[in-house]
Amino acid sequence: MLRSSQPLTGPNRRRCREDETLLGTILDEGERAFIIDTRSAQAAKQARMTGGGTEPKSSYPQWRRLHRPLERGRPLQESFAKLVEACSDPSLSMDRWLGRLESSRWLSHVKAALSTACLAAQCMDREEGKVLVHGAEGTDTTLLVTALAQVILDPSCRTLAGFQGLLEREWIQAGHPFHLRCAHSAYSHARLKQEAPLFLLFLDCVWQLSRQFPFSLEFGEQLLLSLFDNAYASAYGTFLCNNEKERSLCKVKESTHSLWAWLNRPEEQQKLLNPLYSHNALVIWPSVEPQSIQLWQGLFLRWVRPSQHLDEAWAEIQRLVEEN
Template identity: 70%
Template sequence: MLAVEENPCGTVRSLPLRGLLNSCPAGVASCPASSCPFWSPLSPRPTLPEPVPLGPRAPAGRMEFSELIRTGRAQAELLSGPEEPPLRGTLCVTGHHLLLSPGPPSTADLWLLLLRSVDSIEKRVAGDSGTITLRCKDLRVLQLDIEGVEATLDIARSIEALSSLESVITSFPFFYRPKGLRLGDAWHFHPPECYYKRVAREVLLRSSQPLTGPQKRRCAEDEDLLRAVLAGAHPGARGFIVDTRSAQAAKQARMTGGGTEAKAAYPGWKRLHRPLERGRALQESFVRLVEACGDPEQSMDRWLSRLEGCRWLAHVKEALSTACLAAQGMEREGACILVHGAEGRDSTLLVTSLAQLILDPLSRTITGFQELVEREWIQAGHPFQLRCAHSAFSHARPKHEAPTFLLFLDCVWQLGRQFPLSLEFGEGLLLALFEHAYASPFGTFLCNSEKERCLCEVRTRTHSLWSGLNQLKEQRKLRNPLYVLNPLAIWPSVEPQSLRLWQGLFLRWTRPPESSEVAWEKVWQIVIEREKTEGSQPTAST
């Protein structure tokens, strides 16, 4: 069985495992210290960000929407990209969507945009009409030419208000009721015990930083826990603590109550610092990359200079290198690995989840990868509501925003490109996760913690993303038709010539060489025809 402990130092660690739930054992992420059985005055708990506003219950939310819609409809023309023809019709604003219904001559389908996916909005008027430019969180740029100046301004204000509502339970997932899905489906199909029992021979732990502080406090329970990890491994086992902060940053953390493990207090464990960017620096790198990708007029030299200057691929390299370090320690040296940064909810999860993909073949299946995302990101407390509040276009720059999960998806894409037969899923699943993490009709990525999801009743009042993605009609878009189970570890190259820009994401709306869906369909047709040919051939008699 999995043993999970939270010690008075404020860290959460478990053994033996490839991951753990970084939350209060009682399921309360911000319980008052006076009533927490794991708290003592000598070991303060970490300061957590402000909880997401829960807002009124859904019926009251419907009343609010009508107050925010200044103009319900107008005649407009939509320009959705250089390759797409303009679409003209009646534009409608609802509480959660922007709709465009084409006029009678057109046979096009209804165009629909989830307002939550709008990252920034620009408006300008000229004469008796106006233009609204919507920059979306999935990196699309849409232009709406609207008849009437007043209608343009009113629709722009409506979109601004409805796309930035803070209340969680008035968001679209609480209203979304698709056909063929039932509430509660696929919310509980990821029992972590099954995974931990399967990988119990290997020890990979994650936690937040120890709260040693300037007084260099010690925690006997934490020291006993890590001592037990080594004792439970093979004789002579060593342990490595992979700290995703620089040595200087870890030292400075002591002044605010954090710190690192003292060498004398943790015999058998060696600390390695592998700094990974987080927070604002990572967000700015993402923004500069998207800006470079959105400029089609620049020269090749200018493009390459901006690509290198944004340092996004450098972040990809550092993340994969650190994950390989952790994986090699377990696979080739039989060592126990503990990964932590500051809070254990960002770069820590990036490293542990990538290490599992490198080592564990079942994590490279569709079901296994869904379990990994659920276990290592959602249940582990990655604050999606804060980190993914905006994408690359917003003029606001809150300090809590960071595309850490997108960096993880990019690293997985690099693994799939270097090992095209070893991942059961393809680019389609990674793109879907990127889009749904920032704006989704499903409730999987809502809130910042299990406590908030419990308070909002997310699991009983919204649909799980996995139930939508696991429908048969969706599987063909997500599955890799060339997949062959590879029981071995996959070791990616991190040399500059081996890492590529993820064009399927960063360039798909600006310079698509060919629709990825069309290319994917062609591969599927080849595989199906080959299977039919092989099945029709007579077998040799024995």
Template identity: 65%
Template sequence: MEFAEHIKTANVEDVVLKQPFHAPMKVTLCVTGHHLLFSDRSGDSSWQLILLLRNIDAIEKRPAGSSGTITIKCKDLCILQVDIPGMEECLNVASSIEALSSLESVREMYPFFYRPSWLSLDDPWGLCTPEKHYDQLGALQAKWRLSKVNSDYSVCPSYPPAVIVPKSVDEQVLVKAARFRQGGRFPVLSYYHQKNGTVIVRSSQPLTGANRKRCKEDELLLQAVIDGSDRGYIIDTRSTQQAHQARMTGGGFESKSCYNSWKRIHRNMERGKVLQESLIKLVEACGDQSHNMDRWLSKLENSKWLSHVHTALSTAGLVAECVERDGHSVLVHGSEGTDSTLLVCTLAQFILDPDTRTLRGFLSLLEREWVQAGHPFQLRCARSAFSHARLRQEAPLFLLLLDCVWQLSRQFPLALEIGEPLLLRLAQEAYASDFGTFLCNNEQERCALELKDRTHCLFQFLLRSSEREQYINPLYESTDLAIWPSVQPQSLHLWAGLFLRWTDHTQNMEEVRDEIWSIVTERCCRS
């Protein structure tokens, strides 16, 4: 379908735009297939605001005599107000925005049309393939191998073509084990601990069902993971009750009798609709203009967002403790293995591995554990906190990860090379982007769309010398130590840089960061 079919009124003059940090201004509004363009060409001014339509979460129309007002609520939590002269023009623009901001075909999205002069489609895509990652883990290769069993995505649609598995397990065992796991997500390597050789592996739930079915190949695979060790830990991100209920619908958990070398621990982590509604309540609280302290604190507590942050960090800390302090390997899974499983595995690595706290290392970690590992970005990030649409499969798991990383940056201000601006940029890009990195739900879909040949890579772009400086923590000092998060209530804070981003307070904090950066840079030049 041509974009022009959705555009009922392409240009409107004398529009009044109201946005954070700016006085109301009269501009010209232009509607294109992927953007709203606000431009002020009066006098010597050449000011322009370009808003990606995919960034629009919801709009509200309000008549005002012969004209109308459109309130635009964006996925990055910014709210714009547009006063349009003429009711017909107002309704036409609103209709166009609603249609163009909710296109479901991935091929019609802007990354497939984004062609800046400073980027080439021949530029490298991504930072670390499974093959390259395996080559970097020299000590691992004695007991683990790179498997191409999923090279055509037939074994597991949401896994990459290559995965790292125990060397003693052949391909036929992997195929049968995959049939026993939801979505075919059999246990694969997530992290190898260089100090003691223990590992973190991840998967989806076993399909034991009400009849408590067994799979000898799955049992063999998990036994090979611990390789003769007396014990491994299974961290199930569901409550015991949820795991038992899953049996009624064909799912389940690993029984003690069949996996006697593994100890199962349940850590209930919310996902799906519960997590999405928590985000909605938090954003509503942050937008409350009543300035009543009791009301604000009550709304913040009722959102339960910081409780989700607490659970994610404490569960990841448990996994890291099993690996680093107890010297035991860990399997992490929930139901599908594409959401809370990835969250916990990523945070555990961030706690343990200093390399993941560098800019390149962190982006590589996200690529391995979220993009390649099959987090369904297209489904989870379809809507943000303002949409009036009925919730389907939206859930802010990636946003929760970034919040947890921000909490760690507060507790360990010198240990992370990455700064808050990077986390804010990633939060925005996951929901609406010029780049193709977060498009689709898995590698199979990206391959079918030839995404790596037809769009640009965000991670490569962020590492460019022209970009990276703004995302670096000026106070960073490299350390080989693990960073153990505090999850005491007084240690966790609201991420004001994101949730209060469009207030004067946050603008002042950005000015402070710029000043710190200039001071550190000046001192480095002197030394």
């Protein structure tokens, strides 16, 4: 699996011989491959007017382009804000709650992200093809799809250490602009143009996987909640800045502590591990049917629904597992 930003073909449909050679070298003669574009065909076409675009079929004859549009930017941020607003209003009747939940469209975004990741995984696992994923800049929906596909395909990414490595590789080092995307929470009245909860959407999708495959992920919900909290407000430097260049200029590694160092302390790890975990070497194919996608109550309802009984139940499960 590869990822990139969009090709800069522009309105004159410029060719890039280096790109063509690079993508050609990874394919055998007659082998087919797939380009998954996370923009609509219309959006990709319009991008040519500002210097972007798509790969011309004539220049990449072995690559089949598939468009799977995923929202990013303001529409996704507004969806997040609407959901949080609905979850924070305990006075809603059942009909109004369901209506507000549907109008937020958050679960639709979760479904779309999982569906696109499954497509990428299917192209690799069942079609045995190479896959290139990109949207526009390659630092938002691109990372969402490639990271999710790896969790679906690779059992090592479903371990605590492997998942941390995945986040470091596919989100932090790949240049997801955390400072811009997570500038304010959904409770803020400020609506900055660059805000978008792409990383939260990824965490929600991973939670959906953990719910559908409760024995296949070594970590539990507490890790996902900690990652969400630290992406928006953290005492550690792991999610600071927008890319590696900024982190280097700001000397983040020299002047801050790593979140991973804290989470990997034995006493903290114990809180993060899934007591029901059993290594599963198989690909985990999630259901993306509407009935299968559920609201992540542990995150979105944690301020209005006490978690004491659930925490006690998990503690009891952990005790029983350790005794056996």
